[in-house]
Structures are given as C-alpha cells and as structure tokens.
Amino acid sequence: MIFLRNVLRAPARSIMTIFGVAAGVALFVAITAITVDARQQISSAVGAYHLEVVVYERRANSPFTSKISFAQMGELEARYGDALAPLVLGSHNEPWNSYALIVGVTPAFLRRIPLSAGTVYAEGSGEAVLGEIAASKLGIVPDGQLTLDGRLVRIRGIFRTGSRLLDGGVMTEIGNAQRILTRGGAEPQYTIAVVRAEDAEASRRLIAEVGRLYPNLKAIPGSEFAGALRLMRVVDAFVRTISVVALIGTCVVVSNTFLMAIAERTRxxxxxxxVGWTPWLVLRMLFAECVVICAAGAVFGNLLALVLLRVVNSLPAVGFGWIPVSFPLRLTGASLVMALSVAVVALLWPAVVLWRLQPLTALRHE
Amino acid sequence: MSEALLVVEGLVRHYDRGSVKALDGVSFQASAGEVVAVTGPSGCGKSTLLSLIGLLDRPSAGRVRVGGLDLASVRRPSAFRAEQIGFVFQFHHLVSTMTLAENVAAPAVALGVPRRRRMAEAWAMLDRMGLSARADFLPAKVSGGERQRAAVARALSNRPPIILADEPTGNLDSRNGELVADLLVRHARSQRALVLVATHNPEIAGLADRHIVLRDGVLVSS
Known part of the structure; x- marks a missing residue:
C-alpha cells in the first residue's frame, strides 16, 4: 500500500488537503440539495393538490411574486367555474417564524387537503389549519392558538400534504390571507389559480386559451411549474456557477499539494x-494518492453538508421546512464523480512538471 | 579476449556552454564478466561517465555503444535502463515509503512484470543478500549496511548486463563495504555482467580486473 504510506508521510498536509476537498464538496452538495429540494417541494405541492394546470403572472420570478387582480380572477372564474381554484401565497414575518408561509384557499380547495388531526375551519370563522411540520415545531395541537398578523387565530386542524414547504405553513381563508399579505394601501390580489382538466388534451386546450385571452398571464402544466419559474432558473445558474468555482478552488488546493509533493520527493x-520508471508510472503512483485524498474529502464533504443543512435549518430566520436536512444518494454519487474529476484535473500541472524532470537533475536534488 | 560489451569512443560532456569540461574525449572498451574500477580524484568525471553510460544524461560529443547498440539512437531511455542497466548509488537511494522488497521490485515495475512474480523475485534476491528477515521493513528501520545491500539487490534484480556503481561503499564501514564489493564481484562472475565501479577506495579498486584512471575529465590510464 505504497500510496497510503505516501499519503501518510505528511499527515498534516494530507489532512488539510482532505479538508479543502471536503469544503468544496460540502458547498456543492449543500447548495445543490437546497435547489433540488426547492424544485421537488414545488413539484410535490403541485402533485399534492393535483394541480393539472397552473395559471400565474407571466413575468413573475417566483410563486410568491405572481399577482392576479380581482377583476382578472373574476373573468377566469366565470370562464372555468368550479374547475378553477384561486390561491393566495406569501410569506409573512411572524413572531414564531420570520418567513411563515401563508396560503389562502377556497373551501372547495380546502376539502382536498388531507388532515392528520382535528377538522377544517368553518367558512367565515377566521380560523386556520396548520401544517404538520409547523405544528410539531411550535407544539400546537387542534384547537390551539397561533398569532397571525398580530391576532390570535384558532387552529382547527393539522394538515399533511407531504410537501415540506407547505407543511411548514398555515392555511386559511382567502380573505384572511389577503389581509395578512397585502401591504398597507395596496389592492388585495390573488397569487395563482389552479385549474382541473379532464385529460391531457383538455390541458393543452386550456393552456393555449389562457395564453390567447390573457396576455399578462401564463398557463402551464403543474408538473412544469417549478422549472418555468424565472427564480428557479436564476438559482440553477447560480448553483452551477458556485459548483464550478468550488471545483476550481478544490483543484487548485489539490494541485498545490501534489506540486509540493513532487518538489519534496524529487530525488x-x-x-x-x-531504475527505469517512466513519468507515466510515477504519475500513476501519484494518481492513486490523489484518489485516496479526494475520495476521503468527498466522504467528509458529504458529512459536512449534512451538518451544514441541519445547522441552517435550525436557524430562526429560516422558514419551517424550507431547507432540507438530507439529500438523495444520487447527489452523493455526483459529489464522488466531482471528487474524482478533481483528482484528474488537479494532476495536469504536476504531470507537466514530471515530464520535464530530468533523471540526473532529480537525483542530484537536495 | 571476449568481444566488448561496452564501447566508449571520444566521449565528451561540457556544461555551461563549454566552460566546464566534465569529460573530454574518453575512450575505452569493457567486456562482459569484467569488473572495471573507475578511479581518480573528486571532480574528475567518474560520476559523469557512469551517468552517460546509464543514459541518465546525453553526451556533448562522442559515442557509447552497448552490445553494439549506439545509445544515441535509443528513443526510450527508461526502458533501456530498466532492461540493461543496474544502478548502485553511494547513498543507497532507496525510496523511503517502499519496503526493501518493494524497492528491489521497482525495476520490474518498469518492465511490466506482474506484481506477484516481481515480489517473489524480490524476496528471493533479498534472501540471497541475507536480508529476507528485513524484506518487509522500511529503509528507515534497517541499518546503513542493510540498505546498501538492498540497493545492490535492486540493481541486480532485473539481471542487467551492466552494473554501474558510483561509490557503492563510500558511506559504509569496512565490513559492510567488503560485503557489498564481494556481492558485485560475485555477480559479475556468475552472471557475466560488466560491473563498472567508480571508487576512491583502494581495497575495492584492488578487487577489479582493470582500472580506468580519470583526471580532469581525461582518461590518463586504462
């Protein structure tokens, strides 16, 4: 196990390099996990409510910034009747959470929501139902009370959609939600509308119709909602940029370590x-050492990412359920591939140094 | 006299654009099975001569032929060294993170010998050197004499026709020096290998069949 002995001959340096790789991998894994999870949460919310078609403001960057006026929602309701359900979505600064998710729904929509405890609120009661994650964190049970926009509101039931994002929020009547989320003086509005369609063909007709009749609105299949949002595309670009920067930084750290190793081991x-070894054989030996270091860094990086996510998730400023506390195995696999790529790229410059090294010069090196 | 294995013709090596003449027109021949001592004061060009014969360096002028092959035509010096040359250095030059057995097997790695076979041969070679009990030890854990014997084992492991030993006993006490010198001479006889030894040690030089004396890069007697 020559390569292991070589890794251990400078233990402090190897540990620092492993930590450098771990930091890069942790950054990549944590940020990608948050982004992937955000898409999944939106998609699972869409799936939980069987949102065949979602209608939103065309220029909206995220679900929370879409605005549909009263008048326009009235037109949509007149055209699509019971198949259409308006929704109000937003986050509000509450004493119990700085980014509390508030969802305003119609009674018909509320009946779609599975409850894990209690009952739904009566129409016009001003009451609400609370997501399971939020209820657990706040220790609230059915018939308990919660502060919403400075008023104590009775929580009639606890709901569970399976979407961590929604299950960390509170659901109430549309009028209540509009009152909470509308800033002083502004006209209350809806956020999105969801429309049931009988089949795929009906969905396509509906989507085309909305695009034709309402130029400021856009209708898309619910399954594509996450990807269509400009914010998600911006976040994707940001994550890719961060990943590239993390990769470059990690390559530099590892490359520097092996340049130092070659300098120390020149003789x-x-x-x-x-005795006959070609530069290729020497490089092969170094590559084995590099793989050990990068693989160890990937393992520690994944552990570090788990810790990071849990720490961020526990911060008071973060909304309930907004940050995942785990990530899928395929992301771990991607991080291992990233680490192996680092091992290859990081040895490019050391390889050049090796190929230029003359045996006699190396033998005489002090 | 047997046909010459090594032919050196007018070998020249300059440095610093000719201002330093390490070798200046050295010519000689040597045959398989011979032990040739290369002697002379420090800086006379002994190590340079061995480096050129071992293709660690290229001459400024002149030719070296090994078994009829002109070394100037060799395109893969690493392969040539692995097959034809065994090096013994003054300071053993063992790789510190390889065990004695792994060091001895190192030349076989260059020849693509499978791991099991090359380790078995390395163990057998170390056994002949009386080092089988130390085969799994790192160089730092064995004595200077044992390291140098392991270095000799490494040089002999591929059974090369030419052994180049640069002050092989320079760092050893007399007893270990005699052991190493004896190993080299016995190898020359038994394997019909040519052994060139650069040395200051008159006792080692006394074991040689022939002497080549260098002074200021010039061959003064052979």
Whole structure:
C-alpha cells in the first residue's frame, strides 16, 4: 500500500488537503440539495393538490411574486367555474417564524387537503389549519392558538400534504390571507389559480386559451411549474456557477499539494526514473494518492453538508421546512464523480512538471 | 579476449556552454564478466561517465555503444535502463515509503512484470543478500549496511548486463563495504555482467580486473 504510506508521510498536509476537498464538496452538495429540494417541494405541492394546470403572472420570478387582480380572477372564474381554484401565497414575518408561509384557499380547495388531526375551519370563522411540520415545531395541537398578523387565530386542524414547504405553513381563508399579505394601501390580489382538466388534451386546450385571452398571464402544466419559474432558473445558474468555482478552488488546493509533493520527493522520483520508471508510472503512483485524498474529502464533504443543512435549518430566520436536512444518494454519487474529476484535473500541472524532470537533475536534488 | 560489451569512443560532456569540461574525449572498451574500477580524484568525471553510460544524461560529443547498440539512437531511455542497466548509488537511494522488497521490485515495475512474480523475485534476491528477515521493513528501520545491500539487490534484480556503481561503499564501514564489493564481484562472475565501479577506495579498486584512471575529465590510464 505504497500510496497510503505516501499519503501518510505528511499527515498534516494530507489532512488539510482532505479538508479543502471536503469544503468544496460540502458547498456543492449543500447548495445543490437546497435547489433540488426547492424544485421537488414545488413539484410535490403541485402533485399534492393535483394541480393539472397552473395559471400565474407571466413575468413573475417566483410563486410568491405572481399577482392576479380581482377583476382578472373574476373573468377566469366565470370562464372555468368550479374547475378553477384561486390561491393566495406569501410569506409573512411572524413572531414564531420570520418567513411563515401563508396560503389562502377556497373551501372547495380546502376539502382536498388531507388532515392528520382535528377538522377544517368553518367558512367565515377566521380560523386556520396548520401544517404538520409547523405544528410539531411550535407544539400546537387542534384547537390551539397561533398569532397571525398580530391576532390570535384558532387552529382547527393539522394538515399533511407531504410537501415540506407547505407543511411548514398555515392555511386559511382567502380573505384572511389577503389581509395578512397585502401591504398597507395596496389592492388585495390573488397569487395563482389552479385549474382541473379532464385529460391531457383538455390541458393543452386550456393552456393555449389562457395564453390567447390573457396576455399578462401564463398557463402551464403543474408538473412544469417549478422549472418555468424565472427564480428557479436564476438559482440553477447560480448553483452551477458556485459548483464550478468550488471545483476550481478544490483543484487548485489539490494541485498545490501534489506540486509540493513532487518538489519534496524529487530525488526519490529521480531514483525511480534511474531504475527505469517512466513519468507515466510515477504519475500513476501519484494518481492513486490523489484518489485516496479526494475520495476521503468527498466522504467528509458529504458529512459536512449534512451538518451544514441541519445547522441552517435550525436557524430562526429560516422558514419551517424550507431547507432540507438530507439529500438523495444520487447527489452523493455526483459529489464522488466531482471528487474524482478533481483528482484528474488537479494532476495536469504536476504531470507537466514530471515530464520535464530530468533523471540526473532529480537525483542530484537536495 | 571476449568481444566488448561496452564501447566508449571520444566521449565528451561540457556544461555551461563549454566552460566546464566534465569529460573530454574518453575512450575505452569493457567486456562482459569484467569488473572495471573507475578511479581518480573528486571532480574528475567518474560520476559523469557512469551517468552517460546509464543514459541518465546525453553526451556533448562522442559515442557509447552497448552490445553494439549506439545509445544515441535509443528513443526510450527508461526502458533501456530498466532492461540493461543496474544502478548502485553511494547513498543507497532507496525510496523511503517502499519496503526493501518493494524497492528491489521497482525495476520490474518498469518492465511490466506482474506484481506477484516481481515480489517473489524480490524476496528471493533479498534472501540471497541475507536480508529476507528485513524484506518487509522500511529503509528507515534497517541499518546503513542493510540498505546498501538492498540497493545492490535492486540493481541486480532485473539481471542487467551492466552494473554501474558510483561509490557503492563510500558511506559504509569496512565490513559492510567488503560485503557489498564481494556481492558485485560475485555477480559479475556468475552472471557475466560488466560491473563498472567508480571508487576512491583502494581495497575495492584492488578487487577489479582493470582500472580506468580519470583526471580532469581525461582518461590518463586504462
């Protein structure tokens, strides 16, 4: 196990390099996990409510910034009747959470929501139902009370959609939600509308119709909602940029370590060349060491990412359920591939140094 | 006299654009099975001569032929060294993170010998050197004499026709020096290998069949 002995011959340096790789991997994994999860949460919310078609403001960057006026929602309701359900979505600064998710729904829509405890609120009662994650964090049970916009509101039931984003929020009547989320003086509005369609063909007709009749609105299949949002595309670009920067930084750290290793072991490399080793054989030996370091860094990086996510998730400023506390195995696999890529790229410059090294010069190196 | 294995013709090596003449027109021949001592004061060009014969360096002028092959035509010096040359250095030059057995097997790696076979041969070679009990030890854990014997084992492991030993006993006490010198001479006889030894040690030089004396890069007697 020559490569292991070589890794251990400078333990402090190897540990620092492993930590450098771990930091890069942790950054990549944590940020990608948050982004992937955000898409999944939106998609699972869409799935939980069987949102065949989602209608939103065309220029909206995120679900929370879409605005549909009263008048326009009235036109949509007149055209699509019971198949259409308006929704109000937003986050509000509450004492119990700085980014509390508030969802305003119609009674018909509320009946779609599965409850894990209690009952739904009566129409016009001003009451609400609370998501399971929020209820658990706040220790609230059915018939308990919660502060919403400075008023104590009775929580009639606890709901569970399976979407971490929604299950960290509170659901109430549309009028209540509009009152809470509308800033002083502004006209109350809706956020999105969801429309049931009988089949795929009906969905396509509906989507085309909305696009034709309402130029400021856009209708898309619910399954595509997450990807269509400009914010998600911006976040994707940001994550890719961060990933590239993390990759470059990690490559630099590892490359520097192996340049130092070659400098320290120049005479030994000269000995090996003197007995017939080619630069390729020496590089192969270094590659094995590099793989060990990068693989160890990937493992620690994934553990570090888990810790990071849990720490961020526990921060008071973060909304309930907005940050995942785990990530899928395929992301771990991607991080291992990233680490192996680092091992290859990081050895490019050391390889150039090796190929230029003359055996006699190396043998005489002090 | 047997046909010459090594032919050196007018070998020249300059440095610093000719201002330093390490070798200046050295010519000689040597045959398989011979032990040739290369002697002379420090800086006379002994190590340079061995480096050029071992293709660790290229001459400024002149030719070296090994078994009829002109070394100037060799395109893969690493392969040539692995097959034809065994090096013994003054300071053993063992790789510190390889065990004695792994060091001895290192030349076989260059020849693509499978791991099991090359380790078995390395163990056998170390056994002949009386080092089988130390085969799994790192160089730092064995004595100087044992390291140098392991270095000799490494040089002999591929059974090369030419052994180049640069002050192989320079760092050893007399007893270990005699052991190493004896190993080299016995190898020359038994394997019909040509052994060139650069040395200051008159006792080692006394074991040689022939002497080549260098002074200021010039061959003064052979």
């Amino acid at each position: 030994e490399i000269g000995i090996l060349m003197a």
